[in-house]
Amino acid sequence: MTEIVTKNRKKIVTTLPSDIDQVGVVVKYDILKYLRSRRLLGMIAIETLVLLLITALPPLLGHQYSSNADSFINTYASFVTILVVIGATLFAGDAIVSEFQSHTGFLLFPNPVKRWVLLTGKFIASMGAMFLVLFIYYGVALGLGLAITGSFSTLGAESLLLAMLYAVAALAVGYLISSVMKGATGALILTFALFIFILTIVSQLLTLGGVIPWFLVNFAGGVIGYITEVPYPTSSTGNPGGGPGFTMNTYVPDVGVSIAVMVGYIIVALVLSYFFFKRREMVA
Amino acid sequence: MTFMNDPIVIENLTKNFNGFRAVDSLNLKVKRKSFVGFLGPNGSGKTTTIKILTSLLSPTDGRAYLEGVDVAQDPKKALAQIGAVVETPEFYPYLTPVETLAYLGELRGISNRDLKQRTKEVLETVHMTEWVDKRIGKFSKGMKQRVAIAQAILHEPSILILDEPTSGLDPRGMFEVREILVELKKQDYTVFMSSHLLNEVQEVCDEVALINKGQLLRNGPVSELTGADKFRRLEIKTIQPISEEWLGRISKLHDVSELEIAGPNIFVLSLAGGDEAQANLLRELYGLNLDVISFKESGMALENLYMSLIKESR
Numbered sequence: 001m002t003e004i005v006t007k008n009r010k011k012i013v014t015t016l017p018s019d020i021d022q023v024g025v026v027v028k029y030d031i032l033k034y035l036r037s038r039r040l041l042g043m044i045a046i047e048t049l050v051l052l053l054i055t056a057l058p059p060l061l062g063h064q065y066s067s068n069a070d071s072f073i074n075t076y077a078s079f080v081t082i083l084v085v086i087g088a089t090l091f092a093g094d095a096i097v098s099e100f101q102s103h104t105g106f107l108l109f110p111n112p113v114k115r116w117v118l119l120t121g122k123f124i125a126s127m128g129a130m131f132l133v134l135f136i137y138y139g140v141a142l143g144l145g146l147a148i149t150g151s152f153s154t155l156g157a158e159s160l161l162l163a164m165l166y167a168v169a170a171l172a173v174g175y176l177i178s179s180v181m182k183g184a185t186g187a188l189i190l191t192f193a194l195f196i197f198i199l200t201i202v203s204q205l206l207t208l209g210g211v212i213p214w215f216l217v218n219f220a221g222g223v224i225g226y227i228t229e230v231p232y233p234t235s236s237t238g239n240p241g242g243g244p245g246f247t248m249n250t251y252v253p254d255v256g257v258s259i260a261v262m263v264g265y266i267i268v269a270l271v272l273s274y275f276f277f278k279r280r281e282m283v284a
Numbered sequence: 285m286t287f288m289n290d291p292i293v294i295e296n297l298t299k300n301f302n303g304f305r306a307v308d309s310l311n312l313k314v315k316r317k318s319f320v321g322f323l324g325p326n327g328s329g330k331t332t333t334i335k336i337l338t339s340l341l342s343p344t345d346g347r348a349y350l351e352g353v354d355v356a357q358d359p360k361k362a363l364a365q366i367g368a369v370v371e372t373p374e375f376y377p378y379l380t381p382v383e384t385l386a387y388l389g390e391l392r393g394i395s396n397r398d399l400k401q402r403t404k405e406v407l408e409t410v411h412m413t414e415w416v417d418k419r420i421g422k423f424s425k426g427m428k429q430r431v432a433i434a435q436a437i438l439h440e441p442s443i444l445i446l447d448e449p450t451s452g453l454d455p456r457g458m459f460e461v462r463e464i465l466v467e468l469k470k471q472d473y474t475v476f477m478s479s480h481l482l483n484e485v486q487e488v489c490d491e492v493a494l495i496n497k498g499q500l501l502r503n504g505p506v507s508e509l510t511g512a513d514k515f516r517r518l519e520i521k522t523i524q525p526i527s528e529e530w531l532g533r534i535s536k537l538h539d540v541s542e543l544e545i546a547g548p549n550i551f552v553l554s555l556a557g558g559d560e561a562q563a564n565l566l567r568e569l570y571g572l573n574l575d576v577i578s579f580k581e582s583g584m585a586l587e588n589l590y591m592s593l594i595k596e597s598r
Contacts (some may be wrong), residue, residue, distance in 0.1 A: 106373035110338035112364040282340035
């Protein structure tokens with residue numbers, strides 16, 4: 001406890017909060033950042049557009065909605081990974097690097113707060129923003145499913161849980177990139193490109209080569225959509241064209257393995273992110 | 285070690301950047317309730333030292349203590365003792381000054397009641413009361429610097445560390461920040477302020493520490509250091525225009541040298557000696573029937589010392 005008496009006799013008593021209490025403070029003000037920034041609004045606008053397109057296009061094109069709640073939710077669930085990648089880019093891509101690049105670190109870091117406290121607080125706030133987006137998305141999708149099919153999709157709820165886990169893994173990877181990169185723009189682009197292009201290309205090349213890419217987080221994220229399919233699909237290898245030497249592999253991620261992979265990504269990415277963030281110096 | 289008397293202690297502090305030694309075995313103690321100017325040319329190691337003190341950089345070797353706490357060993361405890369403005373900090377543009385102070389105050393554990401009162405006080409101190417509810421993203425550099433000082437004094441720290449607080453500001457911004465510094469000097473802070481503006485240092489600091497190439501050249505009270513050089517520069521303004529004849533007569537006075545005309549009725553001279561020599565010179569000028577309007581020590585003494593030490597250390 002520090003007690004300081006000033007000349008005007010006013011006494012300020014400060015009790016340095018515990019690390020956990022400080023995490024709460026960081027979460028509070030980072031959530032305020034998301035609420036006031038256009039990123040969260042933009043993200044909600046994007047998901048509104050996605051929801052509108054998925055819901056409005058089938059009747060406009062003369063198709064009927066599925067009468068099965070799980071099947072109904074499947075279309076929505078298959079677009080979630082893209083939403084998660086956009087969210088990870090917006091909420092994690094520059095979360096750490098911006099403190100260095102935009103010099104807000106000169107304000108924040110000379111305060112008595114440990115780096116892991118800042119990382120944890122920021123990460124929880126990012127999770128909060130991402131979960132809000134997912135809750136809105138699944139809330140609308142499950143609500144529409146209930147209204148249209150008359151039954152609630154429990155597999156849709158399971159899909160939400162898997163989407164939340166995938167979102168945390170994507171955010172963790174985003175934080176790792178943000179801890180390592182020097183520029184915010186580069187970090188944002190790399191986070192987006194990693195999930196949309198790089199991992200997708202690697203995953204497809206491995207599949208072509210007959211290697212199951214179970215260890216790739218984007219492959220594991222496929223369970224978000226597959227979980228709503230009844231029965232759960234299985235991997236297959238075939239020769240659809242019948243031509244010589246051509247084999248097409250279709251690999252479906254195993255739910256248990258995918259959960260383990262996503263948890264692994266979360267742990268490894270966050271540990272590495274902390275390692276780099278702690279060592280990082282405010283040079284310029 | 286005397287941490288009670290010296291809240292800032294730097295011991296053999298060294299910092300290397302890819303083979304470049306920015307701080308080189310620096311040793312320095314800052315006395316309690318002193319206002320110390322940390323002087324040196326660009327690239328001399330001032331900011332690096334301050335960044336190590338504020339845990340923005342890790343030392344390659346040596347130690348820095350704040351109120352007896354090793355900054356590298358226990359940064360949380362060490363930083364609890366200080367308020368700092370390092371370089372030109374940027375603010376979260378989506379927060380207002382009140383919210384920014386609330387964020388940093390909550391991180392430091394100031395109670396809600398104290399936080400409200402202190403926020404009001406410090407924003408008054410830095411003349412930002414009209415802007416309390418405006419988002420900082422729209423503020424000028426000078427306004428941001430004033431908010432930066434407000435956050436540094438919010439929790440009434442025992443130590444204030446300021447890194448070139450007027451750097452990059454326009455003349456008005458510099459004047460405003462300097463006024464705040466003069467105000468802070470009246471309070472019980474120990475202030476360690478880097479600067480390369482000698483007039484600023486001479487105006488607000490009791491003591492200076494001169495650094496170049498990461499090494500301490502000299503430190504001590506401003507008057508003592510400039511006096512140690514047995515040299516002071518004076519600027520004198522008179523009613524009469526200063527003619528060559530006047531110059532000839534003045535140059536013959538005791539301990540006077542380097543006499544120059546600085547304006548139609550202004551001249552500057554160097555005087556060997558201290559306060560007594562200065563008082564004697566004034567008497568002698570009156571003895572010459574010269575009508576003196578103003579008679580003041582210019583910042584040149586410190587500048588002279590600074591330049592000579594920097595030159596020596598090259």
